[in-house]
Amino acid sequence: MRQLTGTTINVNSDILAKVTTNCSVIRNRSKYVLVKKGLKKKPFGFAAIITDSEEISHKATAVTLDAERLVDFHDGDVVLINPNGEIIFLYEKTSLHNAILATERCNHRCIMCPQPPIAQEKDKTDFNIELISLFDKSTKEVGITGGEPTLIGDNLFKVIKHIQKELPNAAISLLSNGVKFADKSFAMKLAQCRHRDLQIDIPLFSDIAEEHNAVVGAKTFYKTVQGLYNLALFRQKIGLRVVIHKKTYKRLPQFADYIYHNFPFVSQVAFIQMETTGLAKENIADLWIDPYDYNEELRQAVLLLADRGMNPYIYNAQLCVLPEDVRKYAMQSISDWKDIYLPECENCSLKGQCGGFFESNREHHSEHIKPIINDISHDI
Numbered sequence: 319m320r321q322l323t324g325t326t327i328n329v330n331s332d333i334l335a336k337v338t339t340n341c342s343v344i345r346n347r348s349k350y351v352l353v354k355k356g357l358k359k360k361p362f363g364f365a366a367i368i369t370d371s372e373e374i375s376h377k378a379t380a381v382t383l384d385a386e387r388l389v390d391f392h393d394g395d396v397v398l399i400n401p402n403g404e405i406i407f408l409y410e411k412t413s414l415h416n417a418i419l420a421t422e423r424c425n426h427r428c429i430m431c432p433q434p435p436i437a438q439e440k441d442k443t444d445f446n447i448e449l450i451s452l453f454d455k456s457t458k459e460v461g462i463t464g465g466e467p468t469l470i471g472d473n474l475f476k477v478i479k480h481i482q483k484e485l486p487n488a489a490i491s492l493l494s495n496g497v498k499f500a501d502k503s504f505a506m507k508l509a510q511c512r513h514r515d516l517q518i519d520i521p522l523f524s525d526i527a528e529e530h531n532a533v534v535g536a537k538t539f540y541k542t543v544q545g546l547y548n549l550a551l552f553r554q555k556i557g558l559r560v561v562i563h564k565k566t567y568k569r570l571p572q573f574a575d576y577i578y579h580n581f582p583f584v585s586q587v588a589f590i591q592m593e594t595t596g597l598a599k600e601n602i603a604d605l606w607i608d609p610y611d612y613n614e615e616l617r618q619a620v621l622l623l624a625d626r627g628m629n630p631y632i633y634n635a636q637l638c639v640l641p642e643d644v645r646k647y648a649m650q651s652i653s654d655w656k657d658i659y660l661p662e663c664e665n666c667s668l669k670g671q672c673g674g675f676f677e678s679n680r681e682h683h684s685e686h687i688k689p690i691i692n693d694i695s696h697d698i
């Protein structure tokens with residue numbers, strides 16, 4: 319999540335509030351943080367003030383920031399301000415990648431996890447319910463992530479139903495390892511939420527149980543497979559996610575064939591370039607392979623699924639590295655706040671269409687990045 323740090327005045331506990339740049343907001347001011355340049359007086363009723371003015375009244379609850387940072391705030395964003403002066407953007411109105419962090423606990427420990435799990439935490443459900451209520455009503459997509467979201471048990475359904483009520487236009491993407499859905503009654507409860515547009519995105523890393531288990535750090539392959547079948551039984555929309563690295567790339571074609579034969583009901587299969595942060599960074603020597611070097615395996619897997627009428631996608635990839643005949647399957651999948659381009663990309667004619675790089679991949683990226691100049695020869 320995007321984060322800024324300023325200097326606090328009278329911020330003694332966490333403040334969760336919606337951003338406004340409009341002093342004339344009248345109703346529910348206590349739910350808003352006012353972001354304004356040059357404020358001196360304390361406007362009445364706001365949860366807090368964010369300003370560049372050092373002269374702001376010492377009676378205000380405020381954070382002061384450099385003036386050029388104030389343009390980072392947009393009406394409708396939702397921020398969490400803490401006593402250390404950190405301002406964390408929990409929702410950005412213009413982003414398509416907003417997500418609820420259901421829990422930071424997990425029953426897996428994937429060797430390439432970008433956000434390593436923690437062992438214990440205070441339940442986040444009430445906080446998340448309050449957060450969802452602050453989202454803009456026109457929100458089109460919300461992710462539910464973790465950790466492993468199903469570890470919050472039935473509170474997961476409470477969160478889903480609250481999204482359904484507060485954000486009727488929002489599709490939900492639930493990122494889960496699928497293990498908990500091996501329990502048929504739990505899968506049934508998800509179906510009973512009757513959300514009109516919910517997809518469960520489940521990572522699976524191999525057609526061989528031991529290889530999958532070695533990646534996730536638990537003996538759960540068959541539970542995930544059972545979870546997939548239970549979700550299919552209740553006609554849930556399922557996506558599969560395959561993160562590609564040194565431990566998973568070799569069998570991509572065989573794995574694609576296995577997916578076709580065993581999970582023909584999934585609505586999409588996403589092949590994902592690894593984000594090199596968290597545990598992926600710690601284990602980089604065992605995991606890193608230049609994406610260019612697995613192009614052939616990726617190409618075979620993608621085309622095998624596409625030729626058989628399934629929906630393969632490629633996430634987090636750079637178009638200049640991919641073979642031309644699979645570029646059309648690449649999606650702009652990197653969250654806006656993490657997304658960068660390299661100096662080499664400056665004159666590339668595909669820059670607007672290419673997904674770019676994770677900020678964390680500055681150090682580890684393909685050595686085959688090469689701008690494509692006036693590339694009009696193919697339809698991507």
Ligand code: SF4
Binds near residue numbers: 638
């Ligand atoms: S040069 Fe940069 S923008 Fe162009 S295709 Fe490659 S990674 Fe994408």
